[in-house]
Amino acid sequence: MPAVDRPWRDTWPRPARPGDGNAWLTGSCWLYCRRAGVPVLWVGSVTTPGAKGDVYACGTCLAELDHIVRLQAHGRDEAGALPCGHRRIERRGGKAYCAGCKRQVYL
Template structure:
């Protein structure tokens, strides 16, 4: 049995990762993340600024899921509880 979401850390109750056909504004285009595929369903996930240019970043469902996984792992690692030096929970 799961604890009510109010009793769990925010990172454990994030909404489900976006997936094609979920009602979001998916378009056909190129994935700017890991797979770099062309002509696939992609979703705008934000903007990126480089020295001299700003662009819209689009990603496919599997790459959004991978990015979500990486963020959750980083969050869990960063927020882990340490009760004694060198021992993490």
């Protein structure tokens, strides 16, 4: 089934995990678990008032972060930031549109 025909939760790519072809290193997870000596992936940089650093996360913490972001996005949809939640997508002229409110959706 094409991504445009699936619910928004199904169209997002899966979060990164070891063995997926990304540049995983062995190191310390900077996110939730803070474990050392585990496969981690660089996810971005952070700037604090005193320093800058690179943030690395393990697969489990990346999955948790992905889950939190999806819930937040879904919450915005439900709260009315997106009037109908764009639950059903349809194709017209090579572009994706919400079947409910008819607005163009960028996938």
